[in-house]
Amino acid sequence: MFQTDANPESRIAGAAALLADIRRGRREPCPGLPEGLAPASIAEAEAIQLATYAALGWNIAGWKVGRTRGQAIACPLPGATVAPATDATLHLPIGCAMELEVALQLRQGLDATLLAALQPADLPAMADAVILFEFCESRFIDHRQASDLDKLADCVTNGSCAFGPATGPWSWADLETLEMRLTVDGIEVARHAGPHGAVPLAELLAAWRDRCLAIGHLPRAGEVITLGSQTGMLPVPAAGGLLVGEWAGRGSLACQVAPLGS
Numbered sequence: 452m453f454q455t456d457a458n459p460e461s462r463i464a465g466a467a468a469l470l471a472d473i474r475r476g477r478r479e480p481c482p483g484l485p486e487g488l489a490p491a492s493i494a495e496a497e498a499i500q501l502a503t504y505a506a507l508g509w510n511i512a513g514w515k516v517g518r519t520r521g522q523a524i525a526c527p528l529p530g531a532t533v534a535p536a537t538d539a540t541l542h543l544p545i546g547c548a549m550e551l552e553v554a555l556q557l558r559q560g561l562d563a564t565l566l567a568a569l570q571p572a573d574l575p576a577m578a579d580a581v582i583l584f585e586f587c588e589s590r591f592i593d594h595r596q597a598s599d600l601d602k603l604a605d606c607v608t609n610g611s612c613a614f615g616p617a618t619g620p621w622s623w624a625d626l627e628t629l630e631m632r633l634t635v636d637g638i639e640v641a642r643h644a645g646p647h648g649a650v651p652l653a654e655l656l657a658a659w660r661d662r663c664l665a666i667g668h669l670p671r672a673g674e675v676i677t678l679g680s681q682t683g684m685l686p687v688p689a690a691g692g693l694l695v696g697e698w699a700g701r702g703s704l705a706c707q708v709a710p711l712g713s
Contacts, residue, residue, distance in 0.1 A: 463490075469485075471503050474590065483596065491600075512674060513612065514676045516677070526607050527606065536615055540708065543687060550683070553677075554582075555675070556578055566670065571623070574656060582614065585610070613704075614675060629644075631643045632699070687708060693705060
């Protein structure tokens with residue numbers, strides 16, 4: 452049994468232990484964090500993220516940024532799940548979902564001084580823009596029914612990420628209005644054209660910088676910051692298939708997926 456307590460430290464520790472056990476496969480997904488373990492604030496949800504990673508012995512290799520309850524947030528991505536795309540067939544779990552995203556990959560690490568002084572306008576000189584597939588897995592039976600804070604505590608259904616090579620020099624204007632297309636075995640399943648769904652993006656990058664400063668994390672060269680889906684969260688076909696994400700004028704990313712659960 453997990454301790455349930457009104458004390459924030461107990462709540463954070465208990466929620467992290469439960470989520471870590473689900474990620475290890477020791478427990479089945481739950482409807483949501485049970486009463487007494489559910490975070491009472493964004494700060495508590497973010498503390499659960501870090502406590503879960505600590506319980507699993509995971510390091511941070513990237514971030515997904517977005518907004519929860521109107522507040523810009525940055526969720527860590529574990530090192531074992533973030534990798535460049537290869538020709539190898541991906542094996543994903545049953546029920547996995549997919550999101551086609553634009554991300555930034557740092558070309559250099561940042562020390563404490565550089566990080567504290569960093570402004571979003573500095574990033575085009577420090578990071579490459581890449582196309583990224585995020586494969587989403589939830590620790591909840593139905594992520595749509597979980598509360599916003601529960602989902603944030605669970606790092607917003609992070610599963611794994613595959614990203615492509617640099618797409619060339621970029622500006623914020625390139626990211627804030629763009630056209631993207633997702634196909635499965637040559638059939639279009641989603642398309643986006645127009646403003647990025649998370650504008651203004653500068654707020655999100657500022658939140659990432661501030662989160663890194665708050666927890667004492669110094670970003671390393673190669674870390675990825677993914678900016679959110681432009682095609683929505685869609686189920687990966689149970690039979691698998693060839694997923695191709697296209698960013699008009701900048702290239703494409705292909706991932707071959709085996710039948711789910713294989």
